[in-house]
Amino acid sequence: MKDFLNAFYVTFIFENRWRFFYQGFLMTILLTLTSFLFGSLLGALFCKIKMSEHRLIRRIVSCLVSFFIQIPTLVLLMFLVYIIFKSVPLSVVVIVIFGLTLKAAAYLSEIFYTAINSVNKGEVEAAETLGLSRIQTFFYVILPQSVDMALPVYKNQFIITLQETSIVGYLAIIDLTRASDIVTARTLNAMFGLVAISILYLILGWVGNGILTLISRRKHLEGDEIK
Incomplete structure (x- = not known):
């Protein structure tokens, strides 16, 4: 448990490394x-x-x-x-x-x-x-x-x-994946970074699909049908 908490601290808290993930998250949203x-x-x-x-x-x-x-x-x-x-x-x-x-x-x-x-x-x-x-x-x-x-x-x-x-990230843009790479290079522990960005990608995908599914309902495309 101590090793787990220490790895979490080094990945996200130490040197405010969570900011890399925050910046990458916003960039990924913008690009997408x-x-x-x-x-x-x-x-x-x-x-x-x-x-x-x-x-x-x-x-x-x-x-x-x-x-x-x-x-x-x-x-x-x-x-x-x-x-x-x-x-x-x-x-x-x-x-x-x-x-x-x-x-x-x-x-x-x-x-x-x-x-x-x-x-x-x-x-x-x-x-x-x-x-x-x-x-x-x-x-x-x-x-x-x-x-x-x-x-x-x-x-x-x-x-x-x-x-x-x-x-x-190959073009020097810090997105989610690049943020994970930067932090991993400093901590030499890829697990927390990869888990974090995987969760964020899943959230973005679910939210996007949810919005498009909502839009797909006929009442949102054509308004209420005249009965």
């Missing part, structure tokens, strides 16, 4: 939320363009999406930090958010595209026959069904984005 939010918006744009009638534009966007999906996340981030934006006066954090956003957008555009194309074409034609405009058809027929189909995979992508932030 911003890149996932912007990735959702950019992914929706990519999806819209992929459904465009202009063949050349569709091809270009499809190639970009494929590129961002295939290239490893760390390689993409290093390419952006050390080559593309090497001479640009931007914070590494901003560049990393941009890279993670591109990565998330590529996956999310495929999720959105697949969900929209899964909607029964007969229902779309029926809506148009009833006189609904293209916008009305999208919001009242296509969107509700697409959301139901895409949400389970959409929630999984949130977890993937959260997990991908764990590599930013």
Whole structure:
């Protein structure tokens, strides 16, 4: 018991090492939320363009999406930090958010595209026959069904984005994983640090999934149904 308490003290209390975990926790939240939010918006744009009638534009966007999906996340981030934006006066954090956003957008555009194309074409034609405009058809027929189909995979992508932030320590950003590495290097005891960040990652994942599950309920998407 004495050894346990001593290891806990050395890991978190001595020299205020808990601040590394606090700083890493905030950074992980920042990277995850911003890149996932912007990735959702950019992914929706990519999806819209992929459904465009202009063949050349569709091809270009499809190639970009494929590129961002295939290239490893760390390689993409290093390419952006050390080559593309090497001479640009931007914070590494901003560049990393941009890279993670591109990565998330590529996956999310495929999720959105697949969900929209899964909607029964007969229902779309029926809506148009009833006189609904293209916008009305999208919001009242296509969107509700697409959301139901895409949400389970959409929630999984949130977890993937959260997990991908764990590599930013290679770029001198102190996230949760990097914080654990720093403390472990000083204490030579990895157990408490790894347990702590594992719990924090689990909490972030559960909270994120819980919020998205709440949003998925029809009353939060469409309001109370008229009875």
